[in-house]
Amino acid sequence: MNVLYPLKFQPIFLEKIWGGQNVKSLLHKDFGKLINCGEMWLLSGVDGQNSIVANGQFEGDELNDLVETFMGDLVGDNVFDKYGETFPLLIKIIDPLTWLSVQVHPDDEIAQKIGLENGKTEMWYVMHADKDAELVSGFNREVTKAEVEKLIYDKKISEVLNYEKVNDGDVFFIPARRIHALGPGCMVAEIQQTSDTTYRVYDWDRLDQHGMYRELHIPQSLFTLNYKHEDNYRTEYDRDKKDATVKMVECPYFTTNFINIEKGMALAKDYSELDSFVILMSVGGSFTLKYDGGEEIVGIGECILIPNIINKVEIKALEGKILETYIV
Numbered sequence: 001m002n003v004l005y006p007l008k009f010q011p012i013f014l015e016k017i018w019g020g021q022n023v024k025s026l027l028h029k030d031f032g033k034l035i036n037c038g039e040m041w042l043l044s045g046v047d048g049q050n051s052i053v054a055n056g057q058f059e060g061d062e063l064n065d066l067v068e069t070f071m072g073d074l075v076g077d078n079v080f081d082k083y084g085e086t087f088p089l090l091i092k093i094i095d096p097l098t099w100l101s102v103q104v105h106p107d108d109e110i111a112q113k114i115g116l117e118n119g120k121t122e123m124w125y126v127m128h129a130d131k132d133a134e135l136v137s138g139f140n141r142e143v144t145k146a147e148v149e150k151l152i153y154d155k156k157i158s159e160v161l162n163y164e165k166v167n168d169g170d171v172f173f174i175p176a177r178r179i180h181a182l183g184p185g186c187m188v189a190e191i192q193q194t195s196d197t198t199y200r201v202y203d204w205d206r207l208d209q210h211g212m213y214r215e216l217h218i219p220q221s222l223f224t225l226n227y228k229h230e231d232n233y234r235t236e237y238d239r240d241k242k243d244a245t246v247k248m249v250e251c252p253y254f255t256t257n258f259i260n261i262e263k264g265m266a267l268a269k270d271y272s273e274l275d276s277f278v279i280l281m282s283v284g285g286s287f288t289l290k291y292d293g294g295e296e297i298v299g300i301g302e303c304i305l306i307p308n309i310i311n312k313v314e315i316k317a318l319e320g321k322i323l324e325t326y327i328v
Contacts, residue, residue, distance in 0.1 A: 004070060004307040006289055006296055007058065009051040012041035017208055020097035022187050026128055027093070027301035039094050042303045043279060045087030045194050055296065063087050076276040076308040079327050083194075086117070088327065089254055090194050091279060091303055093127070095187045101214070102136060102157060102202040106224050107176035111197065119176040122192030123235070123249045123256060125323060126170040127283050127301075130185025137172050137180050137233040138162045149222055157202045162233060169321075171235040173249050177226040189283050191325055193253050199224055243267055245324065257324040261287065261317035272311040276326040280304050284321030290314040 013023070013031035016038025023029050023037040031037040043063070044051045050062040058066060067074055068085040079088060094100075105120035112118070124135070140162040151157045161179065164172070166186055174180050179201060182188065199217035208214055237248045237258055243265050246258045261267055263285075271278055280289065281303035289296050289304055291313045298304050306313060315322065 002057070003293075004073060004309055005056055005293060006291055006307070006310065006313075007053055007066075007305040008055040008296060008298070008302065009043055009063065009305070010054045012044060012049055012051070013037050014039040014041065017206070017214070018096050018098045018100055020095045020187075022095040022128060023093065023301070026187070029301060036097065037095060039092050040301070041090065041092045042281065042301075043087070043089070043091040043305060046090060046196050049196075070307070073309045074277060074307045076274070076327070078275045079277070079308075086194060088194050089279070089325065090192050091281060091325075092190045092192075093187065093301055094182060094190055096182045096184055098184050098206075099204050100182045101198075101200040101204070102161065102179060102181045103198050103200050104179050104221050104224050105176050105195070105198060110177075110224055111195070116195070116197060118193055118195055120193050120195040120197055121176045121251060121253050122174045122190055123254075124172045124174065124182075124188040124190055125283055126166050126168055126186060126188050128187040129166045129168055129170070132165065133185040134163050134165050134183045135172065135181065135186050136161045136163055136183070137174060138178055139227065139229050142229045143227050145222055145225070145227060148225065148227065149218070152202060152218055155202070155205065164233060169239050171237060171248055172233060173235050173251070175251070177224055179225060189281060189323060191254055191256055191323070201225075248323075250328070253327070254325055255328050259315065259320070259322040259324055261315060261320040261322070263317060263319045266314050266316040268312070268314050270312050271306070271326075274326055274328075275308065276328065277308050278306040279323075279325040280306065280315070281323040281325070282320060283323055285317060285319030287318060287320040287322060288316045290316065
């Protein structure tokens, strides 16, 4: 009998020109023969990069195949009606040794006009920040499309970017169409819509391994960008509250909460009011997830997918900082 249970997945390691070594040195994950690892995908329904189950009777199966088989029992009826057989969220860890490109992602409306299923809204939780690490989120003042275009071609776009110094535990919500970039030594957990569409605005004049500049997408970027300035680009939340669920980010594509459990404590969760899967990701320490039928240990840099039909679980921390994500 095929009965759904909390699912763990094999990580997908991606080499990037800007990638570092923290996935190995801090998270203790072996990324094999890669020179560096810029991204570790923990949970993906992206075509060609479909996550493979790592535990239980469905070990070896692809995530989207399970969505097709179990539909609402796995992801929730409303989620399945909206997104179909493609799992709607992508969970990853990004580790930059040097700056990522300055980039922007389309929203749903723009994506669908060019034949894509959806856009890409995302959030970052800073898991580890080196001293003086920083990132870019938004513009530092109001700008116009014509002004940005000239600055890109003059290679002066950095003059109008909003730089933020970051520390462990900082959170940034990056809605589609916002210009952004991660800087060196800023390892983040990223939660995003299932999309791998990125428009490069600027790439710091860097050369790839073949001595070539990477492709920029200037016309697409200029069409996509939101040129408005925000007063505050950070997401504020109560990071010190213990043994409770703290709202962090809420948007049409996902809700993410923060759970900080003291060592040895347990937190009971009842998801019966949700019509959604739940993803629990360890961003500090590790925890044990107990459910009717068994338990699973989730270490730092790992996540577990709780099917919609499992309502009651208990989270017991060996020492845990957890991101809890679902769709409302």
